[in-house]
């Protein structure tokens with residue numbers, strides 16, 4: 001297992017590589033080219049420049065997150081072929097640069113969604129949180145505007161300004177696309193891309209929908225065991241793999257994370273693990289409330305020891321990272337990516353891993 005940390009790239013991430021290098025046990029960072037719109041091919045010179053900068057800090061660049069899928073592919077529009085070609089070109093570039101895993105998602109319009117970027121917890125730390133009542137029945141335009149106004153100047157992944165401009169057009173287009181169409185469009189994409197990923201030595205690792213249910217009437221399909229099962233069967237290849245995100249899937253109490261790790265990890269289909277905790281509760285009106293908790297088991301609803309034990313038992317040899325750090329110790333930065341808290345998370349998970357290894 002290799003422990004990695006997400007890094008948004010020079011100028012886009014307030015955390016310097018010098019600091020990341022000082023976190024014990026981190027082998028590499030997981031970058032992206034934040035300024036490239038979804039669908040644009042990633043130029044070799046920029047990828048290599050990013051790699052040498054990362055390598056110069058004794059860190060590896062073997063995983064990239066996210067190479068975003070253009071909306072025309074998800075919608076199945078005739079223009080999708082051009083974007084599929086671009087995606088394949090990007091995979092070739094990344095493969096040549098030594099990247100082994102590409103994390104992507106197939107969520108319509110948005111990436112992860114929260115209703116608060118800085119909910120204050122009892123200990124004074126702040127974190128991302130979700131209140132179902134603030135999403136259910138709310139106009140997505142209004143929601144997006146209030147979200148942007150609260151993001152502290154950072155464009156959140158999947159919430160890039162150029163996409164928000166065309167929001168109503170996008171929503172209109174998705175009226176024609178239900179879950180089955182979305183599955184068909186995902187199959188079309190993977191059938192074209194996976195053989196090329198194989199040639200490039202890359203494993204495509206889909207990130208589950210976060211939260212794992214439909215929002216604003218948009219279809220969402222990678223939400224639990226059945227969706228993951230269907231995904232891996234779309235193209236039977238180790239390159240058609242998963243990013244198993246414990247926190248995304250764990251927002252739904254029906255998802256048994258250690259069982260999912262054993263099942264899909266046992267099939268060799270987990271290329272990338274996002275291991276984080278989430279604290280969920282059901283409100284009196286039946287709506288869901290959750291927040292991204294500290295990594296410790298006692299801080300949230302997930303048993304992190306059992307999750308790590310499942311990875312250990314299946315002999316997981318892929319990449320693993322902590323996720324969604326709270327803001328602690330006065331840190332300011334990208335919502336969801338507090339560096340101190342992710343570092344605590346990495347150390348905690350590595351501690352569990354060492355204990356599992358030595359008690360075997």
Ligand code: DNO
Pocket residue numbers: 065066067068103104105111112157207245274323324336
């Ligand atoms: C959240 C991240 C996701 C992920 C994308 C992959 O913190 O795990 O934003 O990077 O869904 O495309």
